[in-house]
Amino acid sequence: MNRPVKPATASQRGQSVVEFLVLAVALVPLFLLFPLIGKYQDIRHATQMASRYAAFDATTRNDIQSVDGWKPEAQLADEIRRRFFSNSDAAIKTNDVAGDFDANRNLAWRDPYNNPLIARFSDVGLSFGNGSSNHADGFSAASDSAPFNRVPLANSGAMGLQAPGIYTANVSVKLANLPAGIKSVVPFDTIDLSMQRHTSLLFEPWSSPSPQETENRFGKLAPVPNALSALEPIIAVGVEFVDMFKVNPPEFGNLQKWRDVVPQDRLKPVE
Helix, strand or coil, X not given: XXXXXXXXXXXXXXXXXXXXXXXXXXXXXXXXXXXXXXXXXXXXXXXXXXXXXXXXHCCCCCCCCCCCCCCCHHHHHHHHHHHHCECCCCCCCCCCCCCCCHHHECCCCECCCCCECCCCHHHEEEEECCCECCHHHHEECCHHHXXXXXXXXXXXXXXXXXXXXXXXXXXXXXXXXXXXXXXXXXXXXXXXXXXXXXXXXXXXXCCCCCHHHHHHHHHCCCHHHHHHHCXXXXXXXXXXXXXXXXXCCCCCCCCHHHCCCCCHHHCCCCC
């Protein structure tokens, strides 16, 4: 037997509306901040890419293998600010410096009140290693780089490469707080948020002036083929005899087949 539904009492009327309003007070500000969180993530990605730019720039400009030496730290910092933290359609120019005005800003990086999230381009910092302002202090010793240290080739297991260690470039960004006095943005008005990303490279050991130099370096890491190369004529006769001269004998220590050689018809003669 179905019982009749009792009508809602006066105290129950409007309960769902009140519950919705209570939840809205807590959730609506959070929903409004979702775009801001997305902008923070975009700035974080730009910071990571900027650190990679600084680290890989050192592979071509350094005091180990470059004639020009290190790129000046201030110049590299200005390039990072202009190319990664200013307007996305900025042209790539030499000695181009970003200014603290809207024409040079990324207009997508603004808070809900149209204030820039990066107040000044000087809030984007560049450092090396453990926080030094000099390229030379960007290297740190590491056990996994031991085979690449500056050791003569005569020593066993050493490649004789100039590798002072692992080079690290750090990029940091100090973000502006949201305007104070607005309850819906708490705690973003006093959070003092900053981001830092770094990229580490062991960039020197794999560089060599010629394929032959590369073979000489890495050949030292394979002592067994080098030792067997002296016995290669004897081994070759044995292999050919056993395989009825149908299989080519191995060539121990010979990397010529794997050389990256440009064909002569692709080379331009020096004038």
